[in-house]
Amino acid sequence: MVDISKVRAIDIHTHAEEPCGCHSDDGYDDLQAKMAQYFNAKIVQPTIDQTAAHFREQNVAAVIFPVDAERETGYRRFSNDEVLEQVARNSDILIPFASIDPWKGKMAVREARRLIEEHGIKGFKFHPTMQGFYPNDRMAYPFYELLAEHGCIGLFHTGQTGVGSGMPGGNGMRLKYSHPMYLDDVSVDFPDMKIVMAHPSFPWQEEALAVAQHKPNVYIDLSGWSPKYFPEILVRYCNSILKKKVLFGSDWPMITPERWLSDFEQIAIKDHLREDIIKNNAARLLGLMG
Structure with a gap:
C-alpha cells in the first residue's frame, strides 16, 4: 500500500500499456505511434513494471488503469485482472x-462488482470518445449505481483527445461524446458517485469549471496538458473556488510526471495550495487521508 507520507505527489491519471508488439493484429501500435507524435512523447508503451520503476524513482504515487474500448475500436483490451496482477507487485x-x-x-x-468486492478497486476509467457513448446514456446507469453503492470514483475523459488525432476521420472517434456537460446529468442522478472530469476540457473549459463548482461530487484532473498551456480561467479557479477539487495528473506515458511537475512550478499557483493540488486533494478523494 502506498505510504502517502513518503511520496511528494499523487498522479491521478496514468495509463497501463501492454508491451510493444502485443497489438500487431489490431492496429493499436499504429494508434499509439501517432499519439506519441502528437504529444512529442519519448516513452510510448512501457510495461507496468517499467512504469512503477519510473514513478518510484520520481517518488510519485500513481493511479493506473487500462482503457476497455474494444467494442468501439476493435483494439483488444488489456485485461483488468492482468493489470491487477502486475500492479500488486508494485503496490x-x-x-x-x-x-x-x-x-x-x-x-x-x-x-x-467482482473487482470491487474481491479486489477493493476504488475507481473506474471511462473514455466516452473511445467507447462511443454519452456519459448520461441510461444504458450506463446500472454501472453507475454500483459505483455509487460502493463509494467508487468514475474518472471520465473530457474534451478533445490526442487519441486518433491526425488519423483519417480521427480514427472514427467523435469528440462530441466527451462534452463535460453530460456529466452534469450524471452528477445529479448519482450524487453519491464521485466523478473526476479528466483533463482541461478544451474547447469546453468553462462548462467543466461550472459543473465542478456547482456539484459537490465532481472534481477535475489536470492531466494531458503541460500546465504552461493551462487557460487563465483554469488557473484562476485552481487558486480559488476549486482549490480543493483539482488534482494532479500527468497522462503518462504521453506526459511524464517530472515534466508536468516542473512546468507546474512555473505557473501562478499560490504557494500554500501547491501541495493540495499535487497530492492532498487526491489523497482525500482516494480515502488515503482525512
Whole structure:
C-alpha cells in the first residue's frame, strides 16, 4: 500500500500499456505511434513494471488503469485482472483503477462488482470518445449505481483527445461524446458517485469549471496538458473556488510526471495550495487521508 507520507505527489491519471508488439493484429501500435507524435512523447508503451520503476524513482504515487474500448475500436483490451496482477507487485507506488466498456451491460456490472468486492478497486476509467457513448446514456446507469453503492470514483475523459488525432476521420472517434456537460446529468442522478472530469476540457473549459463548482461530487484532473498551456480561467479557479477539487495528473506515458511537475512550478499557483493540488486533494478523494 502506498505510504502517502513518503511520496511528494499523487498522479491521478496514468495509463497501463501492454508491451510493444502485443497489438500487431489490431492496429493499436499504429494508434499509439501517432499519439506519441502528437504529444512529442519519448516513452510510448512501457510495461507496468517499467512504469512503477519510473514513478518510484520520481517518488510519485500513481493511479493506473487500462482503457476497455474494444467494442468501439476493435483494439483488444488489456485485461483488468492482468493489470491487477502486475500492479500488486508494485503496490508501494501504484494504485489500480479498472476499465470496463459500459456497453457491455450486465457483463460490465458483474465484472465491476467482482473487482470491487474481491479486489477493493476504488475507481473506474471511462473514455466516452473511445467507447462511443454519452456519459448520461441510461444504458450506463446500472454501472453507475454500483459505483455509487460502493463509494467508487468514475474518472471520465473530457474534451478533445490526442487519441486518433491526425488519423483519417480521427480514427472514427467523435469528440462530441466527451462534452463535460453530460456529466452534469450524471452528477445529479448519482450524487453519491464521485466523478473526476479528466483533463482541461478544451474547447469546453468553462462548462467543466461550472459543473465542478456547482456539484459537490465532481472534481477535475489536470492531466494531458503541460500546465504552461493551462487557460487563465483554469488557473484562476485552481487558486480559488476549486482549490480543493483539482488534482494532479500527468497522462503518462504521453506526459511524464517530472515534466508536468516542473512546468507546474512555473505557473501562478499560490504557494500554500501547491501541495493540495499535487497530492492532498487526491489523497482525500482516494480515502488515503482525512
